[in-house]
Amino acid sequence: MTDRTPGEPTGLDIALQWAELPPExxxxxxxxxEPELARxxxxxxxxxRLEAQGAEDRRSHLLYLSGLVGGFLIVVAMLTASVIVGINGLPWLSxxxxxxxxxxxxxxFVLRRVDSGTARQVARAHDAALGAAQPTPGAGVV
Known part of the structure; x- marks a missing residue:
């Protein structure tokens, strides 16, 4: 990648031309x-840096999109399995x-984070759902 146009002298060309003159x-x-070369x-x-940032942004977008698709597929699969299992008479598994x-x-999968408070709430709700799905002992005895 060069910044000069064809026919524009390079730094070496300029230095060779000036070498014919006194050292001053x-x-x-x-x-x-020097300032032009620095610029x-x-x-x-x-x-x-802009190219590297663009590549990082593309990778981040791809990761987010794949998490979104993966989360959607997992949720749809679990809900489908829940309906199938519930129809077959296993309410606790459903x-x-x-x-x-x-x-x-x-x-x-979608948010890429799970904090401990959310995990505890999920565990409590999971236990409540299992408790509600299981029959109470002695309920069928008259």
Whole structure:
């Protein structure tokens, strides 16, 4: 990647032309050339940083999108399995599949974080759903 147009002399060309003159002139030419070279270097470094940031943004977007799709697929699969299992007469397993664990897994895949407070609430709701799905002892005895 070059910043010069065709036909524009390079720094070496300029230095060779000035080498034919006394050393004071060469020193003056190099001092005048130094700020231009510094600006070009800064521009190249800025372009490289922008390209790296763009690549990082694309990777981050792809990771977020894949988490969103993965979370959606897991939630749909768990809800479908819950309906199938519930129809087949296993309400406790249906409650486990359609209960708070769906929200927990969706939060894990989509938001990419689960804090301990949320995990405790999910566990309590899961226990309550299992307790409600299980028949109480002696309920069938008359």
């Amino acid at each position: 002139h060469l020193k003056a030419a190099l001092q005048a050339l 070009r270097h800064e521009m190249r470094m800025l372009q490289a 409650a486990m599949l359609a209960g708070p664990s769906v929200l927990s897994l969706a939060g894990l």
